[in-house]
Each structure stands twice: as C-alpha cells, then as structure tokens.
Amino acid sequence: MEKDNILEIKNLHVTFYTEDGIVRALQGVEYEVKHNETLGVVGESGCGKSVTSLTIMRLLPKPQAKVEEGQILFRDKETGQEINLLELPEEKMRHVRGNRISMIFQEPMTALNPVYTVGDQIMEAILIHNPETTRQEARKKAIEMLKLVGIPAAEKRVDDYPHQMSGGMRQRVMIAMALSTNPDILIADEPTTALDVTIQAQILDLINRLQEQLGMSIILITHNLGVVAQNADRIAVMYLGRIVEYAPVREIFHDPKHPYTQGLLQSVPRLDRGGLKEPLPGISGNLPSPYNPPPGCKFHPRCPYVMDRCREEEPSAVEISPGHTVRCWLHVKGEKSNE
Amino acid sequence: MNYLIKRVLQLIPTFLVATLIAFILFSLVGDPFEGLRQDPRLASQVERLRRIYGYDKDPITRYFLWIKNFLQGEWGYSIMAKRAVFQVVMERLPVSLSIGIVNTVLATLFGILLGIYSAIHLYSAADYAATALVFFGMSMPSFFFGVMALFFFVVTIPLFNVGLMTPGFHPDIANLFDKTIEYGRHLALPIFILTLLGMGGFVRYSRSAMLEVLHMDYIRTARAKGLPESVVIRKHALRNALIPIVTLLALSLPAIIGAAPITETIFSINGLGKLYIDALGANDIMVLMADLTLTISLVIIGNLLADILYAVVDPRVTLE
Amino acid sequence: MNDVLLEVHDLVKWFPIKRGVFGRVQGHVKAVDGVSFSLRQGETLGLVGESGSGKTTIGRLVLKLIPHTRGRIVFEGVDITSMNYSQFRPMKKDMQIIFQDPYSSLNPRMTVGEIIAEPLLVHTNMTQKEREKRVYELLEKVTLRPEHARRYPHEFSGGQRQRIGIARALALNPKFIVADEPISALDVSIQAQITNLLIDLQRDMNISFLFIAHDLSVVKHMADSVLVLYLGKPMEYGKNEDVFVHPRHPYTQALLSAVPVPDPDYKRERIILQGEIPSPIDPPKGCVFHTRCPYATDKCKTEIPQLREVATGHFVACHYA
Numbered sequence: 001m002e003k004d005n006i007l008e009i010k011n012l013h014v015t016f017y018t019e020d021g022i023v024r025a026l027q028g029v030e031y032e033v034k035h036n037e038t039l040g041v042v043g044e045s046g047c048g049k050s051v052t053s054l055t056i057m058r059l060l061p062k063p064q065a066k067v068e069e070g071q072i073l074f075r076d077k078e079t080g081q082e083i084n085l086l087e088l089p090e091e092k093m094r095h096v097r098g099n100r101i102s103m104i105f106q107e108p109m110t111a112l113n114p115v116y117t118v119g120d121q122i123m124e125a126i127l128i129h130n131p132e133t134t135r136q137e138a139r140k141k142a143i144e145m146l147k148l149v150g151i152p153a154a155e156k157r158v159d160d161y162p163h164q165m166s167g168g169m170r171q172r173v174m175i176a177m178a179l180s181t182n183p184d185i186l187i188a189d190e191p192t193t194a195l196d197v198t199i200q201a202q203i204l205d206l207i208n209r210l211q212e213q214l215g216m217s218i219i220l221i222t223h224n225l226g227v228v229a230q231n232a233d234r235i236a237v238m239y240l241g242r243i244v245e246y247a248p249v250r251e252i253f254h255d256p257k258h259p260y261t262q263g264l265l266q267s268v269p270r271l272d273r274g275g276l277k278e279p280l281p282g283i284s285g286n287l288p289s290p291y292n293p294p295p296g297c298k299f300h301p302r303c304p305y306v307m308d309r310c311r312e313e314e315p316s317a318v319e320i321s322p323g324h325t326v327r328c329w330l331h332v333k334g335e336k337s338n339e
Numbered sequence: 340m341n342y343l344i345k346r347v348l349q350l351i352p353t354f355l356v357a358t359l360i361a362f363i364l365f366s367l368v369g370d371p372f373e374g375l376r377q378d379p380r381l382a383s384q385v386e387r388l389r390r391i392y393g394y395d396k397d398p399i400t401r402y403f404l405w406i407k408n409f410l411q412g413e414w415g416y417s418i419m420a421k422r423a424v425f426q427v428v429m430e431r432l433p434v435s436l437s438i439g440i441v442n443t444v445l446a447t448l449f450g451i452l453l454g455i456y457s458a459i460h461l462y463s464a465a466d467y468a469a470t471a472l473v474f475f476g477m478s479m480p481s482f483f484f485g486v487m488a489l490f491f492f493v494v495t496i497p498l499f500n501v502g503l504m505t506p507g508f509h510p511d512i513a514n515l516f517d518k519t520i521e522y523g524r525h526l527a528l529p530i531f532i533l534t535l536l537g538m539g540g541f542v543r544y545s546r547s548a549m550l551e552v553l554h555m556d557y558i559r560t561a562r563a564k565g566l567p568e569s570v571v572i573r574k575h576a577l578r579n580a581l582i583p584i585v586t587l588l589a590l591s592l593p594a595i596i597g598a599a600p601i602t603e604t605i606f607s608i609n610g611l612g613k614l615y616i617d618a619l620g621a622n623d624i625m626v627l628m629a630d631l632t633l634t635i636s637l638v639i640i641g642n643l644l645a646d647i648l649y650a651v652v653d654p655r656v657t658l659e
Numbered sequence: 660m661n662d663v664l665l666e667v668h669d670l671v672k673w674f675p676i677k678r679g680v681f682g683r684v685q686g687h688v689k690a691v692d693g694v695s696f697s698l699r700q701g702e703t704l705g706l707v708g709e710s711g712s713g714k715t716t717i718g719r720l721v722l723k724l725i726p727h728t729r730g731r732i733v734f735e736g737v738d739i740t741s742m743n744y745s746q747f748r749p750m751k752k753d754m755q756i757i758f759q760d761p762y763s764s765l766n767p768r769m770t771v772g773e774i775i776a777e778p779l780l781v782h783t784n785m786t787q788k789e790r791e792k793r794v795y796e797l798l799e800k801v802t803l804r805p806e807h808a809r810r811y812p813h814e815f816s817g818g819q820r821q822r823i824g825i826a827r828a829l830a831l832n833p834k835f836i837v838a839d840e841p842i843s844a845l846d847v848s849i850q851a852q853i854t855n856l857l858i859d860l861q862r863d864m865n866i867s868f869l870f871i872a873h874d875l876s877v878v879k880h881m882a883d884s885v886l887v888l889y890l891g892k893p894m895e896y897g898k899n900e901d902v903f904v905h906p907r908h909p910y911t912q913a914l915l916s917a918v919p920v921p922d923p924d925y926k927r928e929r930i931i932l933q934g935e936i937p938s939p940i941d942p943p944k945g946c947v948f949h950t951r952c953p954y955a956t957d958k959c960k961t962e963i964p965q966l967r968e969v970a971t972g973h974f975v976a977c978h979y980a
C-alpha cells in the first residue's frame with residue numbers, strides 16, 4: 001500500500017446470484033483514495049458505483065451477493081496498520097463501519113428512521129463507537145454536529161423527528177451523523193441527487209468546508225459530471241462493473257482517453273458553452289443488460305471506434321501516464337495503427 | 340386530550356347509525372312475537388310485550404325505545420329462552436370471553452412472533468413452516484378441522500371434553516383446581532383450533548410488515564452506522580414493523596367475544612357464537628340485536644384504539 | 660417570425676387545503692400565482708424553478724387537466740379557459756403531454772402498438788390497417804423498430820420507454836406538447852439521445868414545446884425563451900440569451916451559479932443561497948424571494964415587485980433589477 005493512500009481497492013469482483021440470473025456487478029474494480037482527497041466515481045445506472053461502496057462497508061445484501069476476488073486495503077490512521085477489510089471479522093468490521101468509514105446516501109427522505117428523533121439517531125452513532133461517552137455528552141456532541149452542518153436552532157431541532165425537516169435539512173442531519181465519529185473516509189453515494197440545485201450547492205459547499213476543517217477523504221459517487229468536476233481531485237469512470245478510466249480530474253475533463261468518457265462528456269449540454277438546439281454528439285445505443293453483457297470490451301456495441309479485437313477480447317487497464325489508466329484497445333501499445 | 344374527547348363523542352353517531360341499520364334490517368324480517376302467538380295462553384302476554392317493545396309503533400320510534408332500554412340493560416325478551424336477553428347473554432359471555440381472549444392473545448402473540456421471525460430468517464426452514472401454517476390456516480375450513488379434532492381427541496382418545504357449558508358448570512366438582520382443569524378440558528380444543536386457524540393472518544401480515552421495513556433505506560443507514568445486527572433488528576426494524584401490526588391488533592378486538600359460531604356449535608359450547616346461530620334459527624330478533632350491538636361496540640372501540648395506538652407508536656401521526 | 664400559438668395571461672391556481680371530516684378549507688396552496696407567457700409555433704418555452712415552484716401545475720392547467728382559479732389561456736387565438744369539456748375536446752388532439760416517469764406512465768398490460776394507437780382510436784376514424792401503418796411510422800420517427808409494437812413496456816429500457824411515450828404524444832400530429840421533465844429520470848447518455856430526438860421532431864413537425872425542467876443546462880440548450888418561477892410566481896422571463904447571459908434577477912443569478920459545470924477550471928462567482936424554500940401555503944410577504952435574497956432590503960419585505968420589462972421582451976420581478 002502506498003503511503004499517502006488510505007484506501008486501496010484491488011481487483012474487486014462481486015457477483016449477484018439472483019432468481020433472474022447471475023449479475024457480475026463488479027469485475028476487477030481498482031481504485032485508491034488518498035489522504036484528505038476526494039475521489040469522484042461516475043457512471044450510469046447499474047455500473048456498480050453503489051455496489052463498490054457497499055462492498056467497502058461490507059453491507060452487500062446476503063446471501064445473493066458474493067465477493068469472488070479482490071482486496072480492500074484500509075490504513076488505520078491511529079495505528080498506521082494496513083488491514084484488508086474483506087478479511088476482517090464482523091466484530092472488528094463494526095468498529096470500522098460508521099466509525100472510521102462513514103456513509104451517506106441518496107435519499108435523505110427515507111434514510112432516517114421516522115420513529116426516532118434526529119438527535120437520537122446521531123447520538124446512537126456516537127455512543128456505539130465511544131462506549132465511555134455518557135448520554136449527556138453524546139447529546140452535546142450531537143447538537144454541536146448539527147450546528148456544524150448549519151442547522152439553525154440546533155438545540156431545539158435535535159429533538160425533531162425527521163418528518164419535521166425538509167430534504168436539505170435531513171441530508172445535513174445525515175452528514176452530521178456520518179461525521180460525528182470523525183471518520184477517516186466519508187462515502188457519499190449521490191448525496192445531492194434528490195435535492196434542488198440551490199440546496200445541492202449548499203450541501204456540496206458544506207461537505208467541502210467540513211473536509212478542510214476536519215480533514216478526511218471522500219468518495220463522492222454521482223452520475224452528474226458537473227458535481228465531480230468541481231469537487232473531486234481524482235475521477236474513476238465506471239461502465240458495467242469496470243473502471244474504464246481513472247485519472248486526475250483535469251485529465252478526465254480536458255483530455256479524456258476512453259471513448260465512453262468522451263461520449264459522456266459530450267452528452268451533457270453545458271451552461272458555459274454550446275449553442276441553442278445544437279445536436280449533442282453523445283453516445284448511441286442503450287446500456288447493455290447486466291444479465292447478458294456483450295463479449296469483449298463491454299462498451300464495444302456503442303463505441304464509435306470499435307475494432308475487431310474489441311468484439312472478442314476485453315482490454316485490461318493500462319497506465320498511459322502517471323496516475324491515468326484506461327481500459328481500451330486504442331490505448332494499448334501497438335494497437336494505435338488500427339485506428 | 341381535547342381531541343380524544345372529541346373522538347369519543349364522534350363515536351356516538353357512528354354507533355347510532357350502525358345499530359339503526361341493523362335494527363331496521365331486523366325489522367324487515369318480521370314480528371318476533373309471531374311464534375308466541377300460536378299459543379293461545381300467551382295471547383295477552385304477547386300484546387303486552389309488543390307494547391313494551393314498541394311493536395305497535397313505527398320502526399324509528401321503536402328504535403329509540405330500544406336504544407333507551409338497551410342502555411339501561413333492558414335488552415329485550417328472548418322468545419327462544421323465554422327469558423330476558425340480558426340474562427341469556429351475560430350467562431354466555433364468560434364462556435365466549437374465555438375462548439375469545441385466550442385465542443386472540445395466543446393467535447396474535449404467536450402469529451406476530453412467527454411472522455417477524457420468518458421475515459428475519461427469510462427462506463429458512465422456519466420461514467417455510469410459517470408459510471405452510473398460513474396456507475393451512477387460511478384454507479382449512481374450521482368445521483372440517485373441528486370435526487377431525489373432535490374425532491381424534493375426544494372420541495378416539497378421550498383427552499378432551501365437549502359439551503354444554505352451563506352456568507352451574509359441573510356442580511359435582513367442588514375443588515376449584517379440578518374445576519379449572521375440567522374447564523380447560525372443555526375449552527382447550529376449540530381454543531387450539533381457533534388459534535391455529537387465526538394465526539395465519541397475523542403471520543402473513545407481520546411477516547410482510549417486517550419484510551417491508553427491512554428493505555427500507557433507514558435500515559441500511561442503521562447498519563452503516565456500525566450497529567450490531569441485533570440492535571438494527573430490535574431497535575430500528577421492529578419498532579417500525581409494529582406500527583401496522585398494532586393497528587391490526589386493535590382492529591381485532593371484536594374477536595374477543597368469540598367470532599366462532601361454527602366451532603362453538605361443533606363442540607357444543609354454549610357461547611355467544613352458538614347463541615347467535617340458534618337465535619337465527621329461532622328468529623329471536625332481540626337476541627340477534629343484542630349480539631350484534633356488542634360486536635358493533637367492540638368494532639367502534641377497536642377503531643378508536645387503533646387510531647390512538649397509531650399516534651402513540653408513530654411520531655408522524657398526531658392526535659390533533 | 661412564427662405566429663403565437665399559446666398565450667397565458669395572469670394564470671392563477673390555488674389548491675384548497677381541506678381538513679377534517681367535512682373538509683373545511685383551511686387555506687390555500689398558491690401553486691401558481693399570476694403567470695403570463697406566450698409561445699410561438701415551433702418554439703420552446705422553458706419553465707425552470709425548484710421543486711414546488713408550480714411547473715407541473717402550469718403544464719396541467721394549460722392542457723385543462725385541472726381547473727384554473729383565475730386567468731386566461733388562449734390557444735390559436737381561442738380562449739380555452741371558459742370552454743366546457745365538449746367544446747375543448749376537439750382541440751385536445753393538438754395538445755399533448757410527455758411525462759417524467761416513463762415507467763409509470765405506460766399501461767403495463769397494453770402492447771406498445773396499442774399504447775401508441777390509443778389516441779388514434781379515441782380521436783380519429785382510422786381503420787385498423789391505417790392505425791397500424793401510423794404506429795409503424797411513429798415508431799420509426801422515435802427510432803424504434805416496427806417489431807417493437809408487439810412487445811410490452813416492461814421489455815424496454817428507460818430511454819426506449821420514453822420514446823414510446825413520445826410516439827404516443829405524436830400520434831395525432833399535435834401542434835403543442837407539454838414535456839414535463841422528460842429526461843430527468845434517464846441516464847446521462849440516454850438524456851442526450853432524447854434531447855436530440857425532441858429537437859429533431861420540433862424541426863420536422865414544427866411543434867411547440869412547453870419544456871419543464873429543473874436542470875438549467877438542458878433548458879439553456881433547448882428553450883427559445885425561459886420563464887423562471889419561484890413559489891408559483893414569475894421571477895424572470897425572456898429570451899434564452901436574456902436569462903442565461905444577462906440574468907437580472909438575483910434568484911436567476913443564484914440558480915445559474917449553483918449549476919455544476921463539468922469543467923474543473925471553470926471559474927465564476929458562486930452565490931450560495933441560504934435557507935430553504937418557504938412553504939407555498941404561507942409564502943413570504945412582499946417579494947417572495949426576500950427571505951433568501953442576498954440583496955434584500957426593507958422594501959422587499961413589504962412591497963411586491965411587479966414584473967417589469969427591463970429590455971425588449973425581457974421581464975424581471977425585482978425592485979432593483
């Protein structure tokens with residue numbers, strides 16, 4: 001494990017065995033998260049963004065999901081030790097979950113338990129990981145956290161039930177809860193997708209501010225390219241269970257190498273450029289079914305540069321410049337001539 | 340509190356309308372004293388009874404007379420038993436209550452526990468057993484099951500007893516303990532049958548309530564906090580699953596006075612259910628009316644209870 | 660210049676809030692409160708605003724799917740607000756709607772062919788043969804294949820279902836389509852495809868769109884003119900360029916600055932609005948936006964700003980614009 005990494009995912013394979021068939025949800029996913037950096041994970045629905053984060057948390061639905069292969073290495077900040085989360089006994093894992101690695105979800109409307117006050121739910125997280133804390137202290141900490149995430153009149157709102165708050169407020173509560181244990185990593189799975197743009201801006205601003213203030217690494221999962229462009233240091237682009245491109249944020253946006261990344265960027269109309277009713281080049285075709293993925297490179301049926309080889313053989317990830325990897329035959333040396 | 344008083348007051352019109360409808364329907368059946376007329380000796384009696392119960396007036400007036408009497412414990416005259424209805428019903432109530440309460444408590448308790456257990460242990464042996472039980476309870480006709488039980492456990496192996504449970508139940512047995520045992524021998528089988536058949540609904544309902552909750556996002560949140568699975572289930576899932584279950588519980592309140600006419604008839608138990616069947620046969624309208632009114636009252640109280648409990652367990656609902 | 664197809668004058672919709680057994684009216688949700696706009700043939704009007712700002716309600720009012728409270732809707736020079744159902748019925752075929760959720764808006768028990776043919780059955784006297792032919796034409800228009808007509812909605816992906824919904828809306832050659840968040844539920848690459856399809860259809864068939872979206876980038880891409888709503892009230896209304904290049908209302912400016920732009924080096928002034936969207940049941944007095952406006956003064960708290968024309972065709976409801 002490199003020393004400025006806090007998390008390294010290596011060759012992760014996860015499969016779902018369902019009544020409708022087998023879904024190879026993750027096939028060799030690899031990424032790393034550096035100290036105090038934000039990793040953005042983008043991709044369209046079903047590409048495996050959430051499954052990856054649930055695997056890190058070891059919260060995959062049992063018994064359908066199975067981790068077939070791979071490692072998730074995590075560096076414990078206190079001891080400096082490297083641990084493979086996938087091999088950690090459940091008891092120890094519970095100490096990581098919600099404590100060293102916290103998670104927030106897309107739906108702030110449903111992610112909080114409706115029958116307990118928000119204070120209770122934040123205190124619960126504090127108490128479970130700090131057994132020596134008293135309820136009074138936990139309550140004080142909960143109020144402090146609510147203030148930190150910008151909830152006005154926190155002393156009063158701490159006794160509110162979730163239904164008494166708006167969507168934006170609830171997402172703030174989720175953040176307060178996730179950060180109340182001072183985690184090393186915050187996994188934010190589509191934290192603003194269900195929110196209005198002005199509230200989205202507030203929440204992203206808040207997360208960035210707290211990252212500076214508290215120091216933590218963030219895995220920011222989203223399908224919104226704009227959100228990662230302005231909030232992530234490094235981007236992983238996923239397609240059908242694979243990371244097809246992985247690079248620092250500027251390279252992804254200014255010099256994308258994978259045809260999928262290029263297509264994705266050309267799919268979104270932009271506020272800063274582009275004419276009225278100009279056709280968007282985008283990507284043709286539909287997302288393939290995860291039950292019945294195409295052979296070879298998973299993107300080849302939609303790829304404008306498809307070659308014979310793409311239909312038969314899946315490319316592996318190649319590092320084309322330091323910290324920039326691509327899974328595409330176009331970028332495997334000796335293949336350029338076919339272009 | 341104000342709200343509660345308002346709610347209770349609102350029950351009165353509901354009660355009046357429901358009983359009025361029942362009353363008018365029974366009025367259409369005809370004159371309850373027709374049967375007594377056959378006996379010339381009772382002719383003058385019949386006229387008196389007709390006047391007392393307003394049968395010389397229009398049905399609406401008669402209804403108000405009935406309501407007034409009913410509230411004073413004058414529930415009418417049973418032509419079948421030739422006694423006051425109140426007496427007849429009160430005599431039978433204890434029997435029905437003992438069956439009804441025990442069976443409802445057992446059926447709900449075991450039904451809910453089994454339902455929740457099988458939701459947590461989805462597709463386990465216990466889950467399949469629970470599903471089988473649900474099917475059994477829902478599809479097995481009580482008369483068939485009852486007769487089979489009667490045949491095996493009373494006739495073939497005389498483990499249990501059947502028979503009339505009259506007021507001076509077994510005057511020959513003086514010892515209270517023995518008397519209770521004997522009482523149990525009479526009631527155990529019907530209770531068992533009703534519990535087994537009644538559990539099905541509760542198993543199914545609580546299983547699906549729990550399953551639904553287990554798929555909620557907040558359960559994932561609770562796990563992501565690092566809570567042990569037992570806390571996730573007990574604190575986060577159970578409390579939410581209980582919200583619909585508690586409501587169902589309150590709504591099944593009427594079952595405690597024994598909604599079991601068939602089983603009571605099979606085991607010859609003189610409870611309210613059997614009384615109802617007998618009264619139907621004898622066109623004993625005042626008995627039917629009394630029985631129905633009791634049930635209506637319990638339905639209404641059950642509904643109020645459901646609302647109150649709902650607000651108690653679910654903070655999103657307020658009694659305003 | 661194209662002719663004006665749809666004009667809306669001072670449209671108001673209040674939803675009564677009823678409580679209790681007897682449904683006493685306890686107040687009103689002022690869902691739409693004094694909205695005016697006009698839409699030319701073959702053009703697109705974008706309706707933008709945050710959730711609850713009344714976008715969907717306007718779409719439904721214009722199609723007469725719900726009764727309005729006050730105001731006037733004029734379609735092709737005819738006032739449709741006062742029409743009863745039978746008078747309005749023949750005009751309905753010119754006005755269609757596409758929904759946000761392609762999953763719930765298609766009847767799962769009908770084949771795609773039946774779904775698309777349904778409006779033909781209701782509004783025309785076409786024979787079975789003619790209808791079939793028309794269904795194939797429509798499928799081709801939305802780039803689906805003829806054999807798709809025999810399949811059921813669940814066999815299709817989200818993008819394909821949205822195409823089916825579009826084909827159904829096109830069946831009667833409408834002049835006007837309300838597109839209520841037609842791409843919000845779709846994947847990014849599919850959004851681009853549907854956007855392109857709508858633009859092509861507009862060009863080919865000279866359709867006018869009332870395009871409802873909360874994604875401002877898409878509206879900038881699609882709409883000839885734009886109406887910005889906040890709590891049911893118009894904040895700014897003008898041509899695409901007026902609103903996106905020279906926004907005058909602080910709310911429009913804040914909205915634009917909140918849109919994430921897919922460029923890590925894009926620099927701009929960020930206006931982060933504080934607080935939450937107030938309830939439309941009890942909207943703020945004066946300017947409805949004053950509680951979140953960074954420039955609000957005492958005047959804003961008491962005086963309602965009128966929608967003023969600050970430049971030709973560019974309207975702003977702000978005292979200081």
Ligand SMILES: Nc1ncnc2c1ncn2[C@@H]1O[C@H](COP(=O)(O)OP(=O)(O)OP(=O)(O)O)[C@@H](O)[C@H]1O
Nearest residue numbers: 016018023025044045046047048049050051061290
């Ligand atoms: N519980 C499950 N049972 C079966 N398959 C599943 C389950 N959860 C996820 N999958 C499959 O795993 C794949 C990856 O899903 P995942 O939820 O990670 O997608 P995602 O990238 O998060 O998409 P979205 O943007 O829709 O959230 C999908 O093909 C999905 O069908």
Ligand SMILES: Nc1ncnc2c1ncn2[C@@H]1O[C@H](COP(=O)(O)OP(=O)(O)OP(=O)(O)O)[C@@H](O)[C@H]1O
Nearest residue numbers: 674688690709710711712713714715716717873939
């Ligand atoms: N049938 C109704 N009864 C009462 N209130 C309603 C009704 N329909 C809509 N509203 C209210 O009217 C307001 C405007 O709603 P509308 O659906 O038009 O908003 P919108 O701009 O489409 O929002 P979104 O972006 O969430 O779709 C909201 O406050 C909503 O709660």
Ligand SMILES: [Mg+2]
Nearest residue numbers: 049050051189
């Ligand atoms: Mg996901």
Ligand SMILES: [Mg+2]
Nearest residue numbers: 714715716839
């Ligand atoms: Mg809407």
